[in-house]
Amino acid sequence: MAADAKTLKKEAARAALGHVESGMKLGIGTGSTAEEFVRLLAAGVAEGLDVVGVPTSERTEALCRELSVPLTTLDETPELDLTVDGADEVGPGLALIKGGGGALLREKIVAAASERMIVIADESKLVETLGRFPLPIEVNTFGLRATMLAIGAAGRRFGLTGEIAIRGTEARPFLTDGGHVIVDASFGRIPATRAFADELNAIPGVVEHGLFIGLASLAILAGKNGIRTIDAHS
Numbered sequence: 533m534a535a536d537a538k539t540l541k542k543e544a545a546r547a548a549l550g551h552v553e554s555g556m557k558l559g560i561g562t563g564s565t566a567e568e569f570v571r572l573l574a575a576g577v578a579e580g581l582d583v584v585g586v587p588t589s590e591r592t593e594a595l596c597r598e599l600s601v602p603l604t605t606l607d608e609t610p611e612l613d614l615t616v617d618g619a620d621e622v623g624p625g626l627a628l629i630k631g632g633g634g635a636l637l638r639e640k641i642v643a644a645a646s647e648r649m650i651v652i653a654d655e656s657k658l659v660e661t662l663g664r665f666p667l668p669i670e671v672n673t674f675g676l677r678a679t680m681l682a683i684g685a686a687g688r689r690f691g692l693t694g695e696i697a698i699r700g701t702e703a704r705p706f707l708t709d710g711g712h713v714i715v716d717a718s719f720g721r722i723p724a725t726r727a728f729a730d731e732l733n734a735i736p737g738v739v740e741h742g743l744f745i746g747l748a749s750l751a752i753l754a755g756k757n758g759i760r761t762i763d764a765h766s
């Protein structure tokens with residue numbers, strides 16, 4: 533019988549745990565795959581694995597506390613050894629789309645503060661070009677409409693069109709841990725990923741976007757035929 537998605541996520545998480553050593557300072561990701569990692573990490577801690585972690589969301593923090601995973605903050609521990617996190621898409625060069633769970637800002641800050649980032653996913657997340665998954669963009673609530681127009685204009689300069697939608701409803705938008713709104717941009721394939729990321733960064737109301745470029749060093753992808761690893765530099 534084919535392994536279900538939860539089993540594959542757990543297999544990827546288990547393989548990532550093999551990269552964790554006692555003494556490490558970890559970044560701990562957000563989402564259903566990262567949660568499988570937290571559960572396995574907690575079991576390791578219970579057996580004597582001596583690590584401390586910075587959670588990338590309040591959701592992850594709550595799970596870590598529930599499972600007694602030792603936590604620190606990025607202010608107390610600003611340099612991390614390894615971040616393990618999921619992704620919505622894994623593209624060439626291990627460029628990623630993240631933010632499906634709304635945690636992209638803290639995830640990116642934590643990944644950038646880490647010497648290495650391992651991305652864990654089931655193999656369905658692997659794509660040839662990023663963009664099938666709507667791109668999450670975290671936006672300040674002030675001037676939201678103006679920022680959405682600017683995002684649309686930026687897309688058009690790259691030949692990208694498609695719906696740009698506020699996550700949640702206009703009356704009750706989804707709010708991130710930082711109190712910002714997420715807009716999901718259904719642009720489709722984004723070939724010039726790095727240049728487009730720079731373009732989004734140049735929009736004042738954009739707090740952060742879900743294109744993670746040059747951050748992941750290793751992808752661990754679980755599929756029906758087992759684990760596949762992709763090195764960023766391979």
Ligand SMILES: O=C[C@H](O)[C@H](O)[C@H](O)COP(=O)(O)O
Pocket residue numbers: 561562563564565566617618619620629630631632633634635636639
């Ligand atoms: O904001 C959420 C994160 O970027 C997640 O890591 C991403 O959405 C993948 O989540 P999942 O493992 O649940 O597919």
